[in-house]
Amino acid sequence: MACPENMFFLIGLFISGVLACFGRRDLITTMPDRLDVLTGSCVQIPCSFDVPDQHKDKFKSTIPTFGVWIKKYPDVHQYPGNVIFHSNGKVNRYQGKITGNLSQKNCTTVFFNVTTSYSDIYYFRIDGQPYCATDPVKSVEIVVRDFPSSPIITVSGEVKEGTPVSLNCSAVAPCPEHPPELTWTLPTQFTTENQLQEKPDQTKSVLSTVTFTPSYLHHEKNITCTAVYPVGTSNKTAEHNMMLNVSFSPKDTLASISPADPVLVGSCVNLTCSSTANPPVTNFTWFKISGGKPTQVASGLSYTLNVTSGDGGLYYCEARNSHGCGKSNEVQLAIKGQEEVIGVAAGTLGAFLLISLISLFVWRRNSRLHDGLERTDSPQGQNSPVGTVCTNQATAGEEPEEPAEDQPEEIHYGDIDFSKLQTKETPAAAQDRVQGQESEYAEVNVTGRGAQEPPLNNLDGLYAQVNKRGGC
Structure with a gap:
């Protein structure tokens, strides 16, 4: 059999519910349904009330109004011991105060030094007026915890x-x-x-x-x-x-090739693309660099091909999701045999360049050596007893100086009178004179570049011809 207290409580709740259904609440309060509180801390109960229209003439804002908090059961007359706080100071089982202005129908209340025994439901009542009433429908549940709830x-x-x-x-x-x-x-x-x-x-x-x-x-x-x-x-x-769930475009996109070593034509090669993205990559695309430009060759996470002679070269992949795309590194597909041809071609080109550099060096060296030489080139004169020779300014036994680069060449002319040379007339020369051979004279023109001096053994004949003409 149920306890009498419980029976009365249930009957009270039933009557209160029936009255509420017919709009017969004597007091209408507004409070939160639940408050979580820490032991040792305080709790503030936001509270306001209103008086039904049929009783408004009984509530006088000029008359002091008191607030009463009742624990567990709303019937203060049947359970007067459940009153835990009265603002008139007569009951203060819970240390607290009403911070709201009751004359303005604000019943906000603060209780201090809360303990676990405070965990229960509470009702509010107004007192001190010609009209006193409790709201039996609306209550607030206070839950006291040793630790705070998580933010x-x-x-x-x-x-x-x-x-x-x-x-x-x-x-x-x-x-x-x-x-x-x-x-x-x-x-x-x-x-x-x-x-x-x-x-x-x-x-x-x-x-x-x-x-x-x-x-x-x-x-x-x-x-x-x-x-x-x-x-x-x-x-x-x-x-x-x-x-954190961060959305981002593909990152760390990487292309790999297997096998990585040079392969034979007809072999099977697999290229794989990987990337990190959120949301995940929805599309992979493969490109081959041909003629310096990328050309799309496949799509998908992997690209498998049977190698032909034209498949060699550089490949890369692109990964794409709704936020953008990412480009991978380039990988080399090398085919056996092609690298030897490339090596021979590279060696031939290198040898050609080396020979060209050596030839250029030798040509420049010879040009520098010949920069110091000068040639003379005078027109042949008739009936002239004397030969004219162009020589360097250097004296015998000295090396000719090289002219400074980018300086204009100077040509020096000198006259040599071979008639003063005391040489004997040879029998061959006498015979030539008898036969009436025309006299000859020699002219030596030494230019500045690339000319060579006549050999010394030819000078003897030159002297002889000049002397023959001069009659010395």
Whole structure:
């Protein structure tokens, strides 16, 4: 059989419900349904009330009004021991105070030094007026905990690489006089803004907003919001961890080839593309560099081909998702036999260049050696007894000086009178004179470049012909 107290309570609730259905509530209160509180801390109960129209003339704002809090059962007459607080000071089982203005129908109340025994449901009543009433329908549940509940992290919008984003962390503040302090732990630099907010049910909470610019390196990294509640001389903490989900275009795109060594024509070669992206890559495309320009050759994560002689060269892949694309490194598909041809061609070209450089060096060296030589070239004169010879200014036994580069060449002429040379007439010369051979004279023209001096053994004949003409 049910206890009498429980029976009365159930009957009271039934009657209150019936009256409420017919609009017969004598007092209408507004309170939150539940409050989570820390042991040793305080709790603020947001509260307001109104008087039904049929009783408005009985409520006088000029008359002092008192507030009463009743635990568990609303019937104060049947359970007077359940009154835990009366603002007139007669009952103060719970240390507290009504901070609202009752004459303005504000019944907000604060209780201090909360213990676990405070966990229960509570009703509000007005007293001191010609009209006194309790709201038997609306109550508030107080839940006292030794540790605070975890804060809540929410994200405003998509967390996308390179785009600033804001994260919100909210923690309840059941004791607004000592609100929690919120701190963040993030894998990057950030800025924060904290503020005390009021919810629609008039309860308080602390909201912390952090703003940062995510990178793909932050994907799947943990972030933490920590709430620190001051309780007496110590602190109680609670935290919330969340993994970042950062959207980004393909990164670290890599192309590989197997086998990597040169292969024979007809062999099977597999090219594979890999990339990191969020959301995952939706399309892989393969390109071959031909004539210095990329040409699309295939699509897909892997590209397999039976090698022909024209397949050799450089390949790369592109990975793409909804946020962009990423290009891989270039890989070389080498075919056996082609590298030997390339090596021979490269060697031939190198040898040709080497020979060309040597030839150029020898030509320039010879040109420098001949820069110091000069030639004379005079027209042949008739009936002239004397030969004219162009010589260098250098004396016998001395090396001719090389003219400075880019200087105009100078040609020096000198006359040599061979008639003063005392030489004997040879029998051959006499015979030539008898036969009436025309006299000859020699002219030597030494130019500045590339000319050579006549051999000394030819000078004897030259002297003889000149002397024969001169009759010396």
